Amino acid sequence: MSNRYIARAFSTMQKFLKENVVRDKTLAKETTMRVGGPAAIFAIADSLEHLKIVIDTAKDWGLPLFVIGKGSNLLVSDSGFPGVVLRLGQDFMQRKIDKNKIQAGAAVSLPSLVQEAARHSLAGLSFAVGIPGSLGGALATNAGAHESCIGDIVKNVIIYTRSCELKVLTGDDLRFEYRKGNFEDSDIVVEATLNLKPGDSNEIKREMEEFFAERKESQPLQFPSAGCVFKNPKVGVSAGKLIAESGCKGMRMGNAEVSAKHANFIVNCGHATASDIYNLLRAVQKRVFELHGVILEPEIRFLGEFDDVLLPAPDRL
Numbered sequence: 001m002s003n004r005y006i007a008r009a010f011s012t013m014q015k016f017l018k019e020n021v022v023r024d025k026t027l028a029k030e031t032t033m034r035v036g037g038p039a040a041i042f043a044i045a046d047s048l049e050h051l052k053i054v055i056d057t058a059k060d061w062g063l064p065l066f067v068i069g070k071g072s073n074l075l076v077s078d079s080g081f082p083g084v085v086l087r088l089g090q091d092f093m094q095r096k097i098d099k100n101k102i103q104a105g106a107a108v109s110l111p112s113l114v115q116e117a118a119r120h121s122l123a124g125l126s127f128a129v130g131i132p133g134s135l136g137g138a139l140a141t142n143a144g145a146h147e148s149c150i151g152d153i154v155k156n157v158i159i160y161t162r163s164c165e166l167k168v169l170t171g172d173d174l175r176f177e178y179r180k181g182n183f184e185d186s187d188i189v190v191e192a193t194l195n196l197k198p199g200d201s202n203e204i205k206r207e208m209e210e211f212f213a214e215r216k217e218s219q220p221l222q223f224p225s226a227g228c229v230f231k232n233p234k235v236g237v238s239a240g241k242l243i244a245e246s247g248c249k250g251m252r253m254g255n256a257e258v259s260a261k262h263a264n265f266i267v268n269c270g271h272a273t274a275s276d277i278y279n280l281l282r283a284v285q286k287r288v289f290e291l292h293g294v295i296l297e298p299e300i301r302f303l304g305e306f307d308d309v310l311l312p313a314p315d316r317l
């Protein structure tokens with residue numbers, strides 16, 4: 001990507017977004033894995049107007065654009081991203097509770113929504129306790145746990161398309177799949193309304209405590225990670241079990257390690273690189289395939305350049 005184009009795009013965005021746009025921002029601090037090189041341009045859009053400016057400017061200069069939430073499901077390559085990384089800001093952090101519904105901007109953190117629902121004695125979101133990330137990221141990945149997922153409780157989603165149109169998706173437009181919202185990759189989720197149910201606040205708190213205790217017991221939360229790295233395959237056995245049975249627990253590449261506590265977590269033991277993590281992921285995938293004939297599909301998303309040597313996802317075979 002030409003540096004001149006990047007400089008021009010940056011200067012246009014800076015006129016409007018001021019200090020909310022920076023060059024060469026290291027993304028490691030923006031992800032829970034704590035790895036990744038710089039984004040050529042990193043922009044925070046505080047309003048729809050700013051969102052339009054970022055989208056149009058990236059388009060005008062032919063720069064790729066990627067929306068980041070809290071970076072908790074993301075592996076960014078060591079060389080970073082030669083385009084624009086966009087995060088939603090202020091106007092997308094509003095939330096409103098109306099009877100059993102929570103209407104919230106996509107930049108609102110999912111953990112804060114879980115707490116807010118509990119404070120208002122609204123049931124239906126406890127499954128998400130301990131899932132880091134933003135509402136937008138949760139919808140894009142259809143985040144879930146304890147046999148529930150965010151898609152189950154969505155009333156509507158407002159997206160902003162790359163042609164700068166706002167669209168409300170509801171009813172049949174909303175077909176969530178396992179760890180996938182049904183938006184185009186290019187659509188930006190800006191807001192959603194969740195349908196909850198009146199509940200007993202003590203019961204909700206008890207359930208949240210139980211779910212969180214389970215996480216603490218089974219997940220290596222003291223290390224940087226991106227949660228489960230592989231999706232559970234359709235064969236009815238969890239990815240973690242297949243990985244553990246393949247003898248991968250404790251396997252290491254550089255400073256990345258397959259957690260001994262939860263085999264489907266790859267943790268950054270300190271100063272791991274994205275390549276360490278990617279190579280480890282690849283080695284695990286290969287070993288599970290050789291021993292069990294199952295191709296594990298990554299659950300985490302990738303940003304930037306990686307050698308394309310992961311085994312193909314099962315539906316691409």
Ligand SMILES: Cc1cc2nc3c(=O)[nH]c(=O)nc-3n(C[C@H](O)[C@H](O)[C@H](O)COP(=O)(O)OP(=O)(O)OC[C@H]3O[C@@H](n4cnc5c(N)ncnc54)[C@H](O)[C@@H]3O)c2cc1C
Nearest residue numbers: 069070071072073133134136137138140143144189226227
């Ligand atoms: C310790 C730990 C535990 C976890 N446990 C779980 C779990 O139990 N269940 C689970 O499902 N996940 C889990 N995760 C993964 C992660 O927290 C979720 O996938 C989360 O919903 C991602 O949200 P995010 O804002 O961090 O998204 P990011 O990681 O920033 O982005 C993920 C994807 O969403 C897209 N995206 C983000 N915001 C938007 C937007 N506004 N519009 C359109 N696309 C957008 C990005 O482009 C990217 O493709 C865990 C992660 C960690 C670190």
